[in-house]
Amino acid sequence: MDVEQTALPGIGLRHEFTTRAGRRVGVVTYRTGRRDLVVYDKADPDRACETVRLNDEEADALVELLGAPRIVQRLNDLHREVEGLVSLQVPVASVWAGKAMGAAQVRTRTGASIVAVVRDGQVNTSPLPDFVLRENDIAVVVGDVESTGAATGILTGG
Secondary structure, eight states: OOOEEEEETTTEEEEEEEOTTSOEEEEEEETTSOEEEEEEOSSOTTSEEEEEEEOHHHHHHHHHHHHHHHHHHHHHHHHHHSTTOEEEEEEOOGGGTTSBGGGGOHHHHHSOEEEEEEETTEEEESOOTTOBOOTTOEEEEEEOHHHHHHHHHHHTTO
């Protein structure tokens, strides 16, 4: 799917794509931080038939509803293509709260990789070792059955 990005001088950025059903959908991100979800008229793709202004909390909720499950779905699709690949969503225990992800040494100790961390509806993909974990983060761990099991033990404080 192609997402078009258009600079709006003095305003911000617009990202748009066309759904399989032919509907044009966009998000306008203003320099002020405001975000509008825009659905364009099917008959006239230059005319917005619906605009929904989203505050930070609403934008986060939408990301959580659409983002995290989609990443897991993509990983599950990958599993079907690569035999033996496992991905798990692992809750991060309080023992790791406030510590850099690298302190857990998950990859070194288990061979599994943390490919994303979901926090408050925001998906942080490919977190670096200095990414600071918080209690209630959800780590998306990828590896084989043994390595992801071992990583789960580390991250849950087991």
